[in-house]
């Protein structure tokens with residue numbers, strides 16, 4: 101199994117901004133032009149003792165990357181970021197080694213390669229059982245897995261109509277009815293969690309895997325000025341106040357505006 105050593109991970113992975121193929125937009129859906137760019141900031145030198153390497157791409161646009169990164173942060177794993185520009189042909193060979201699906205996030209830990217966000221969450225829960233990524237109570241754990249799965253496989257209208265764009269701001273953005281149905285369902289999921297576990301996070305007092313999975317929804321709600329009920333709005337505030345979120349958002353803001361519209365599923 102391929103390993104990322106501290107030495108190989110230390111070489112700078114960030115290249116010049118990469119243009120991404122533009123697909124014509126469907127006329128019916130008026131969407132703000134999203135720009136995708138290779139990250140501006142070179143990854144920091146790899147810490148000599150980092151246990152793991154998490155491969156991600158843009159922090160401004162990478163919703164799955166944010167989920168994987170938060171899962172790693174919440175788990176307490178000592179990891180190094182490997183930031184690769186999306187769709188860079190020069191990175192293909194390396195990407196294949198890091199992530200057979202060619203998608204990020206992908207985690208390398210102790211010679212084990214885990215790609216796909218849900219698998220990363222499950223893996224981290226196994227290696228860091230005390231971190232509480234999944235609730236200890238079986239019923240709550242099943243509930244947590246169900247809503248993580250619902251996020252992982254659903255809400256396609258919301259994801260395509262309101263792509264993650266942390267730096268973007270679209271006041272009074274007109275939300276398409278199918279995306280609104282996704283938003284309503286998410287508010288319902290959150291409301292049941294607050295009622296059952298008491299908040300301020302989805303499963304109580306500590307952020308867990310479910311909060312990582314829904315964090316990019318929070319940033320979308322803020323980017324697109326989505327009208328929310330009081331408890332959902334308070335939850336968004338609590339998520340944005342997490343130190344890990346502040347760190348991610350600060351890095352996203354440093355990414356330059358460069359690339360034409362990416363019509364991909366983020």
Ligand SMILES: N[C@@H](CCC(=O)N[C@@H](CS)C(=O)NCC(=O)O)C(=O)O
Pocket residue numbers: 157161162163164165185186187202203204205215216217218252365366
């Ligand atoms: N189901 C995958 C989805 C991952 C995904 O779509 N990742 C996006 C970026 S956030 C990606 O890698 N897109 C291709 C690219 O950026 O080149 C998961 O759960 O990890």
